[in-house]
Amino acid sequence: MTDNEYRGMYEKDPYSAQTSLFDEYLNYVYAIVYNKLRSCGSREDMEECVGDVFSAVFLHYDRNGSFNGDLKALIGTIASRTAVQKYRSLMRHGNTVYINDETGELADDERLEEKTERSVMQGTLLRLIKSLGEPDSDIILQKYYYNMNSIEIADKHSMSPETVRMRCSRALKKLKTLLMAEGYDMKEGNI
């Protein structure tokens, strides 16, 4: 959906326009929110945050009369910022130190090094997961990153839960082997 398309729809029926935008970008926004809140937020927290994001997007349009350019980039930015705010809010009520605050005390070069290493590890893991091929790469992410159970995954892939378990078990073993070849051990505590 482009800025112009949204405007056209909005003029006819604001609610329909908002619902269409919501449906088109829900997965994207949820993925961003999940990515930030996975370790600290409940499903309710994430849904609340998604609501904050879209509400902010709609208000942005109301104030400006347009999205001024790349709609997806704007939504991504709002989602990312909103999720970070939510993360901070949740952390204030928990015992965990917010990672950005902690890393803020590090010297710039240490921070950069850590960031680079993290980025390399992310890239490596994603590349290896991708190399498992479909649907195993999806199943692995859904099981171990999105914490979906076999039944939910099975539904999404039109497989039986038993097949999902089996594929997952096999794919995880393969991933461990691939990681070892790259010099990594799979972290048992937080796979």
Add this chain to the structure above:
Amino acid sequence: MSGSKEIGFDILENSDMNSVEEIGTEKMNIDKKARDRMLKITMDKYSEASGRQVDSQAAPEANEFVEQVSGTDKFQHSRLARIIGFAACSAAAVALIAGGMFVYKHNASPENTVSDPAGVIIITTVTEGTTAEPDVEEEETTESEGLSLGIDADFISPNFYTVRTDITQEELNAACKRYLDQLSKDRSEIWDICYAFNDVNHDNRPELFIKYSNPGVGGEAMLVYDGKEYKSARFMSSVSNFKTVENDIAGDVINICPEKSLVYVSSLDRFTGIYNSQIIWLDKNNAAATAFELNDSGYYMGGNLICRPADEKDKKPQNEFDAVYNSYNWQELEYTPYEDKVETKIQSGTKNGTGANVSDNKNEPIIKTEAQINAETKTKTETNTNAEKKNKTGTPANVETKTKTQLNDVLINDSKFVNENAHTNRTDITQAELDAARKRVKENWYHKDDLEDNDMKYAYADVNDDGIPELFIKEYTLMHGYIQAMLVYDGEDYYGAEYYIDFKEYKHDDIDGSYFGDQGGNIEVYGNIMICPEKHLIHLNEGGDDLGTLLKLEKGNIMKTLYKYSYDACYEGGVEVSQNPETAARFQAALDSCSWQELEYKSFE
């Protein structure tokens, strides 16, 4: 373990935007319920922030809980939720839940295509001082409008029904007899078949209840009349907040509350020790709405998960369900034995359960006037007030009173599905060596850290009689309850045993449906494993509708898949067979022909 750095999936958190898209956008499981919830949250926040009210009439999908009842009332869920919160124990809540979902089901049910005035449900049970009145808005609406609201019907099951008004008791008796005759013929392993009629939903077409015993367990079931025959009644059961499955209204015990058109069905999960119980509201067209449910995943109200057990000992879900259960006047059904006297007894038309609207004159149509129904309902309500409450364990009587039919010849002994597991020919293996291998299994258990309290236990059993005991592991998981695994010894270590199955639709070049055997992995069952060493058999049972998988472990750790009966595939001897009661009966007979042993698990020291 040569790697020096540890890596986990948490490293993917806070990825850059491109990675986020790659990881997630299309991989998550956002179902319609969740989508609607988030849209509602969005619109609430937006309207609050902008100071502009979003018109819920113009935005029906924004409010998933604006539910309409055909031709009658409309409820706002925000209020409904409060009412239910207050009156979870009241029949009003049930009526609201069930009634609110009704329209969709009758629109969505292709077999119920009758444009039946009786399909319009009128909620009249908003009582007990709830504050529903102000929110109830008289409004004529069409069925198509009801459907357009996208009401979630996940927890309503349509059932066969009839609009015929010329049904006689004689006709029902004959249908009952046909059903029981067929049941008796198909299920040779069951005995003590009894029946009862009761018009639970006051539609003047009595439901048929049957009760029977079979080896080890018994059961009760409810059937509905479709105008020709009695057919199994179904209901939707919640597996989780995101998943429902359809089951027969059948279990260890069934109680009824005709006063409120409710059926209580409960079964003890013998593997987890947890009751699967439901309170189901039956509408006049036999649609079954699962109003309250308790199972191992938690306590549900109207299909929504209210609370899940914090751990194995957490009784909160059970207590919540019990509180609801105890708020109704439940009746046990008064059964009449079937067997050889059935014809006479059924045809007499006098033994029709507790207060059924069944005519004494077997040729007289049993449909009654509204006034008659009201009068009878009143009488029944008074009677039911003193009804005895049912013990939920509900173990059928006379289970041991009859010798079961031995069906040793039904067991298939060979299979096209064969998997050769790791094994050893060594003859010098000591128990100390096996114990050491067992301890290594625990140390390397592949998902030990997924679990907060896995309570791992073990058992040895030499299923294939090769002198080397197989190792069985049992552990508790928060997500799946108890799971069990079987491992075989290869002379150095125990490895997860594999068996072969080939799902026709899920065949893949690299796996062929063979269950993969990571150490401590498969055979892994989210339920129970039982063994029959006498015949070298293993029964994997994950509960529910599935009868499970029956395996034979031969010497050399050769695993043969003899039977599999699951919701998505059935096999006998490695040959796919159709899923039907006959297949199920053969599987059950094969199970019954063996002496099954529970494994005796011990804690790891």
